[in-house]
Amino acid sequence: MWGTPGAGYAGKMLSMAAKKFGLKCKIFMGAKDIKRQRPNVEAMRRNGATIVPVTTGSQTLVDAVSECMRYWVSNCNTSAMCVGSTVGPNIFIKICAWSTAQISRELMVQVKEEFGRIPKKIKLLNCVGGGSSAMGFWNEFMDTDAEFVGVEAGGPKNSKLHAAPLTNGSKIGILHGAAQYVIQDKEGQIGSTESISAGLDYPGISPLHCFLKDTKRARYISATDEEALKAYQLVSRLENISPSLEPSHAFAEAIKIAPKLKPSNIIVVNSCGDSIKDKDIIREKLGSYIR
């Protein structure tokens, strides 16, 4: 079994599943991501997984996916590939989106318990990197009036590098076996990205989200590294949760729009990761880590 996480969350889950069923597990991860997502890497190792550092290119998710695919074509007779996001060739997108859709089934139950029905004005906010957690968060609500807002990684403020192909007008290209909006140059070389959050640091985006954007079912915006950090701080201080830097992008948008909305408007943010995995980055950027 092989997998490719950016933030390491999918890898952590995969290593647990492998342990449970007595399977060998190899996780491909960019060398840069191994460094910045140390807590998750340690968890994977404890579950008996082998971590394969990918040192080519930008040493992040995009290279890890490439390397995992290379390994897979060389060993596909004895192994299965798991892609930790809704990217890659058709079937992998379906497997991932189907699996994560459980989140929205649970959310549907909770929303009905809370409001008795699905409120007319409800916004579902989710960060979008490859797009797996957003797909999972929205899936069951596809045929309702719920508004979907995807928040991409805008990268450092004033930097030209970002990981927001849907927000920043990237063209359709082919990456990892699928057509999608992707950050690239005129020639078709894939562009490099930069984001404080490893899970969002990917030049492409799930074809499912491209479709939702084109059909205007969902809308996409981006939040900068700085906005995400601020949102992390505020939410961790005020709430009983402490979001990792990925969902902090979505919280940043919630914080931005909430003051302008009426009390009848409902916002639900998917806090799809815990800040503990980002404690090193947060400490480096903010001087201290609270949870």
Next chain:
Amino acid sequence: MMSNISAVFNRCRKEKRPALITYTVAGDNTKKNSLKILNSISKYADILELGFPHNTPIADGGQIQGSSHRALKNGIKINDVFQIVKKFKKINPDKPLILMGYFNIIYQNGENNFLRNCKASGVDGLIIVDLPYPENKNFSKKCKKKSINFIQLLSPTTSKNRMRKIIKDSHDMIYYISMLSTTGGKLKVSPKKILENYQKIKRLSNNKNLVIGFGITNKTISSLKQADGLVVGSQLCKTITNSIKKRQNPVTKLNKLVYNLYNQII
């Protein structure tokens, strides 16, 4: 009219030997050198594959990744690739040249525009690694209209049923991937087993020109002589890498290697 590619296979058949097919990357290690290399090795190579580099080459192992990286660092653009082909074909009009690469470069260039450029510069065929059957149906039809060979890929995991369909859609040459691997892998399947699979495809394809690639070097090439054609790529890229390291001339080093490969299959 018979294509340059078919003519080469017919000639090699008469000489009772496989066609020698080489792969190098355009712009590796410089634009000038890659043209010099083509001109030089074409004395012994029957068909030349020229890679147009992509920075996310998912089918390639370390050697070709390295070559692509070098070429891109040197600033190679798709129009430079066509210039190299044009200059090569001016001197060697009958020598088949096949461009090989990833679909996004073609997609961004525009399919029709890309094919016009191919035609104008004298490209004989195309291998697009990440445009599989049946997604390649439209594009391969466009190629056929322009008399450019679209080369289909088969692998050890391609089912018989799927093979039949792919073969039906193929042009003058089919490429069999010897084993489950990226380019540049060590030959982990015995030549005997590879040739067994090879013969099965030959029977299915009614004797179409079928070449074998992946894992072939000067150490393994003679054991696969029965094939219609044999592709050597990563070893050429590796030779360029080594010659740069040792401050030797990559052109003469590659010429020697291809001469050596040729001598093992005649």
